[in-house]
Amino acid sequence: MINDGYLIVSGSRIEEVGKTPFAGDRSEFTATVNLKANVLLPGLVNTHGHAAMTLLRGYADDLPLSEWLEARIWPIEDLMTAEDIKWGTWLAIWEMIASGTTTFTDMYFHEDQVAQAVEDSGMRAVLSRGMIGFAPKGEQTAMESRDFVQRWNGAAGGRITTLLGPHAAYTCPPEYLREIVVPLAQELNVPLQIHLCETRYEVEQSIAQYGVTPVQHLVNCGVFAVPTLAAHCVHVSDHDIDLLKANGVRIAHNPQSNLKLGSGIAPLSKLRSAGLTIGLGTDGAASNNDLDMWEEIRLAATLHKGTAEDPVLVSACEALELGTAGGAQALFLEQGLGTLVPGAPADFIVVDYHKPYYYPRHDVTAHLVYSAKSADVIDVVVDGRQLMRNGEYLTLDVEQIVYETNRCASRLFGS
Amino acid sequence: MINDGYLIVSGSRIEEVGKTPFAGDRSEFTATVNLKANVLLPGLVNTHGHAAMTLLRGYADDLPLSEWLEARIWPIEDLMTAEDIKWGTWLAIWEMIASGTTTFTDMYFHEDQVAQAVEDSGMRAVLSRGMIGFAPKGEQTAMESRDFVQRWNGAAGGRITTLLGPHAAYTCPPEYLREIVVPLAQELNVPLQIHLCETRYEVEQSIAQYGVTPVQHLVNCGVFAVPTLAAHCVHVSDHDIDLLKANGVRIAHNPQSNLKLGSGIAPLSKLRSAGLTIGLGTDGAASNNDLDMWEEIRLAATLHKGTAEDPVLVSACEALELGTAGGAQALFLEQGLGTLVPGAPADFIVVDYHKPYYYPRHDVTAHLVYSAKSADVIDVVVDGRQLMRNGEYLTLDVEQIVYETNRCASRLFGS
Numbered sequence: 001m002i003n004d005g006y007l008i009v010s011g012s013r014i015e016e017v018g019k020t021p022f023a024g025d026r027s028e029f030t031a032t033v034n035l036k037a038n039v040l041l042p043g044l045v046n047t048h049g050h051a052a053m054t055l056l057r058g059y060a061d062d063l064p065l066s067e068w069l070e071a072r073i074w075p076i077e078d079l080m081t082a083e084d085i086k087w088g089t090w091l092a093i094w095e096m097i098a099s100g101t102t103t104f105t106d107m108y109f110h111e112d113q114v115a116q117a118v119e120d121s122g123m124r125a126v127l128s129r130g131m132i133g134f135a136p137k138g139e140q141t142a143m144e145s146r147d148f149v150q151r152w153n154g155a156a157g158g159r160i161t162t163l164l165g166p167h168a169a170y171t172c173p174p175e176y177l178r179e180i181v182v183p184l185a186q187e188l189n190v191p192l193q194i195h196l197c198e199t200r201y202e203v204e205q206s207i208a209q210y211g212v213t214p215v216q217h218l219v220n221c222g223v224f225a226v227p228t229l230a231a232h233c234v235h236v237s238d239h240d241i242d243l244l245k246a247n248g249v250r251i252a253h254n255p256q257s258n259l260k261l262g263s264g265i266a267p268l269s270k271l272r273s274a275g276l277t278i279g280l281g282t283d284g285a286a287s288n289n290d291l292d293m294w295e296e297i298r299l300a301a302t303l304h305k306g307t308a309e310d311p312v313l314v315s316a317c318e319a320l321e322l323g324t325a326g327g328a329q330a331l332f333l334e335q336g337l338g339t340l341v342p343g344a345p346a347d348f349i350v351v352d353y354h355k356p357y358y359y360p361r362h363d364v365t366a367h368l369v370y371s372a373k374s375a376d377v378i379d380v381v382v383d384g385r386q387l388m389r390n391g392e393y394l395t396l397d398v399e400q401i402v403y404e405t406n407r408c409a410s411r412l413f414g415s
Numbered sequence: 416m417i418n419d420g421y422l423i424v425s426g427s428r429i430e431e432v433g434k435t436p437f438a439g440d441r442s443e444f445t446a447t448v449n450l451k452a453n454v455l456l457p458g459l460v461n462t463h464g465h466a467a468m469t470l471l472r473g474y475a476d477d478l479p480l481s482e483w484l485e486a487r488i489w490p491i492e493d494l495m496t497a498e499d500i501k502w503g504t505w506l507a508i509w510e511m512i513a514s515g516t517t518t519f520t521d522m523y524f525h526e527d528q529v530a531q532a533v534e535d536s537g538m539r540a541v542l543s544r545g546m547i548g549f550a551p552k553g554e555q556t557a558m559e560s561r562d563f564v565q566r567w568n569g570a571a572g573g574r575i576t577t578l579l580g581p582h583a584a585y586t587c588p589p590e591y592l593r594e595i596v597v598p599l600a601q602e603l604n605v606p607l608q609i610h611l612c613e614t615r616y617e618v619e620q621s622i623a624q625y626g627v628t629p630v631q632h633l634v635n636c637g638v639f640a641v642p643t644l645a646a647h648c649v650h651v652s653d654h655d656i657d658l659l660k661a662n663g664v665r666i667a668h669n670p671q672s673n674l675k676l677g678s679g680i681a682p683l684s685k686l687r688s689a690g691l692t693i694g695l696g697t698d699g700a701a702s703n704n705d706l707d708m709w710e711e712i713r714l715a716a717t718l719h720k721g722t723a724e725d726p727v728l729v730s731a732c733e734a735l736e737l738g739t740a741g742g743a744q745a746l747f748l749e750q751g752l753g754t755l756v757p758g759a760p761a762d763f764i765v766v767d768y769h770k771p772y773y774y775p776r777h778d779v780t781a782h783l784v785y786s787a788k789s790a791d792v793i794d795v796v797v798d799g800r801q802l803m804r805n806g807e808y809l810t811l812d813v814e815q816i817v818y819e820t821n822r823c824a825s826r827l828f829g830s
Contacts, residue, residue, distance in 0.1 A: 058777035061785065062730040095771035200724060259721030260785070262728070289785035290772040298710075306674030307722075309615060313677070315477040356510035357705040359817060360824035362473035370476065370675070370704035375790035402774060409775035 002040040002340065003353065003364055009346040012157070012384035017340050035350065039364060041320075042338045043102025043347040043382065044293040045327030048193075048231040048252035048281025050108045050130075052080070052088030054095070055409055056286040065199065065261060073286055077109075079412055085110035087404040089117040094401050095291045096123065097393065099374030100349040102382045103338075104291075105229075105252075105281075105331055107165035107193060109141075111148050119156040122387045122395045124347060126331045127152065128165030128193055133176030142180050149188045159383055161333070163229070164188070168195040169214045169221075170202060177221040191227035191332050193252075194218070197240070198232035199263050215240040224249060229330055231281065234258050234266045241267075241274050250277040250330040253322070255299040257283030268304045269313050279327030292374045297323040301369050316369035350379035417455040417755065418768060418779055424761040427572070427799035432755050450765065454779060456735075457753045458517025458762040458797065459708040460742030463608075463646040463667035463696025465523045465545075467495070467503030469510070470824055471701040480614065480676060488701055492524075494827055500525035502819040504532045509816050510706045511538065512808065514789030515764040517797045518753075519706075520644075520667075520696075520746055522580035522608060524556075526563050534571040537802045537810045539762060541746045542567065543580030543608055548591030557595050564603045574798055576748070578644070579603070583610040584629045584636075585617055592636040606642035606747050608667075609633070612655070613647035614678050630655035639664060644745055646696065649673050649681045656682075656689045665692040665745040668737070670714040672698030683719045684728050694742030707789045712738040716784050731784035765794035 006022035008015045060072035096104055103124040106114050111129040118125040129148045131141040145164050153162040166172045166181045185192050197203055197214050206214040215236060224247035231252040253266055271278055280296040282288050301319035305311050325338035336344030357371035380388040387395050421437035423430045475487035511519055518539040521529050526544040533540040544563045546556040560579050568577040581587045581596045600607050612618055612629050621629040630651060633639060639662035646667040668681055686693055695711040697703050716734035720726050740753035751759030772786040795803040802810050
């Protein structure tokens with residue numbers, strides 16, 4: 001983090017970082033961000049989500065989980081076209097850029113639309129077509145996943161990487177995971193992401209059906225032979241955590257979604273103590289209801305102190321690391337992303353440090369983690385390219401996004 | 416809440432509320448707020464805090480509670496002068512107006528400075544001089560409390576009301592509560608506010624010292640003969656809750672402070688089921704670290720769903736009510752404050768409803784509770800007087816506040 005120094009970018013990379021004001025010749029640089037005593041820090045990394053679910057934001061709140069999913073979310077998703085996914089994703093990208101997220105991951109459908117919006121907006125993303133294992137979707141989603149990976153892995157100058165996205169153990173039967181998903185991931189040489197132990201019910205069902213926890217079940221299916229990012233891990237036993245660690249599984253912790261859906265609270269401290277690689281995520285906007293990584297960072301730093309009644313758990317510094325470098329590692333992105341070091345991709349943001357809750361100037365990390373608001377982000381740079389400059393969007397058209405998402409919503413919801 | 420209607424204010428009161436666009440003659444009104452499809456709602460009510468602790472924001476985070484209090488907070492508080500309290504309070508008022516809080520409560524020292532800042536800024540507040548019962552502070556804080564109440568109760572055209580503020584059962588011995596605090600409150604005819612059952616340690620100590628829980632102890636001391644607002648109530652038994660209800664005690668729920676200090680999670684659902692009057696609070700900025708009521712409302716609506724694994728607990732509508740009308744009732748303010756009904760005090764705010772996380776337009780209450788950011792507040796009216804207009808402050812000088820609070824902090828912290 002820099003609030004009295006400089007950063008030199010060369011192409012898409014950070015070339016030099018100075019902790020004192022820059023003394024050289026500025027004329028050789030094509031772009032400069034004047035910090036004016038603001039704070040520059042790595043862009044935030046969102047390690048779990050379904051971008052186009054922004055269209056369902058606020059459509060189904062405060063409902064029992066089964067009613068939420070079966071009576072509200074799924075029927076609408078069945079109606080969603082490529083056009084809906086396109087504009088729902090642009091709405092998400094607008095919100096993410098506005099709030100300082102520079103990298104996100106996605107697992108959804110019509111995923112080409114998501115990739116195209118990422119390419120056009122200048123964001124960095126790790127994308128997957130969600131795979132449902134039951135016939136007839138199993139074969140279809142596997143085929144689409146293969147096409148998607150082949151078309152998009154490494155695209156947009158490397159800003160887009162891809163994964164396979166088997167949705168969950170309860171939507172992908174063992175033979176599907178073993179015979180389709182794992183061999184395909186190995187053939188394409190990509191990792192995979194999966195929902196895991198999100199609810200107590202999921203664990204109980206797994207034990208009823210397979211006699212083991214979902215984590216052990218995925219071990220038994222050979223899933224972890226492929227590098228894996230597991231979202232949620234709310235209801236994991238100590239033995240599950242040992243298995244996750246032994247298999248190098250990476251974790252996306254989504255505290256706000258887990259609270260709001262009544263899923264529970266993941267044992268972040270235990271997962272951290274086990275030495276797992278962990279990032280933070282918002283989940284989709286139907287279950288959050290926003291894509292505000294500052295709220296996830298704040299919750300990571302406060303929630304576990306409260307549940308354990310231990311005020312020293314998960315320091316501000318650790319929480320910020322989970323939301324930046326930790327997230328980049330969880331998404332299998334190259335070493336250095338999410339930090340400000342020479343050679344790292346130039347993904348960074350500037351926070352307006354002149355709000356009331358940033359005074360007095362005691363501790364910049366504490367101020368960011370415990371007080372920062374998403375609206376304070378004024379500059380966003382991804383891969384060396386500026387996407388927002390002093391609050392102005394350089395790669396997206398807000399009025400068009402509002403117009404088109406309202407149009408999509410009117411058709412989907414008949415409002 | 417209004418996002419397609421009108422509100423007519425007459426003097427300091429709401430005269431008329433319309434749920435459709437206004438059709439009358441606008442020329443007779445001296446002021447109009449153009450909603451432009453934004454949302455107008457009651458101002459937020461903060462039911463627990465220590466405003467001038469903004470000066471300690473970020474000074475002592477992620478520490479064990481005893482070290483936080485004894486090695487960091489108390490030594491600095493011993494150094495704080497009337498000037499520090501003045502500017503710390505103005506810093507708090509800036510942050511509160513900016514984020515849509517129109518009423519707050521305070522328990523601190525040099526309380527005249529707080530009242531003066533409230534009078535000058537146009538805010539509404541319920542103020543108390545904090546009382547510590549041990550000699551020699553016991554007599555002194557009681558005397559100051561009497562003076563303060565006599566000077567300020569009903570001041571600023573009724574915007575200021577006062578309470579007695581006995582700090583807690585563990586800082587006010589039984590005879591002090593029984594013989595000084597309660598008779599003084601009855602003589603002055605004011606309610607009181609007190610910290611209660613904030614930590615597990617506090618309950619254990621009470622049982623060790625008095626053989627009963629802090630709630631039962633206050634009952635035994637006759638404290639609840641006076642109308643009482645109790646802050647925190649994190650560690651309360653079912654029997655304690657029955658006692659609170661039987662004695663009409665009102666509750667300030669401070670979820671973020673309780674999490675961050677590792678105090679725990681108050682049983683909000685049980686307190687609500689018991690029919691208690693409840694508001695939300697931020698607590699001081701040393702333990703939060705901001706005064707953002709939107710975060711407290713969001714936590715009230717999500718935290719208890721998560722801990723109980725029940726997604727229907729504390730709906731968006733209920734959480735917003737806790738942050739507005741519930742808070743006004745908890746602070747002993749007149750019926751109607753915190754709502755938009757004819758005859759109620761004209762305390763309301765306007766939220767810029769054009770941010771990405773407010774699309775599509777499914778449910779305005781869900782959008783506000785689960786997605787709103789404090790920065791979205793653009794207009795603030797208290798008692799019929801506009802304090803912020805389209806983001807511009809009409810009663811405070813931001814540059815002076817920054818200058819003076821930095822000066823105070825330099826002297827206090829030697830930085």
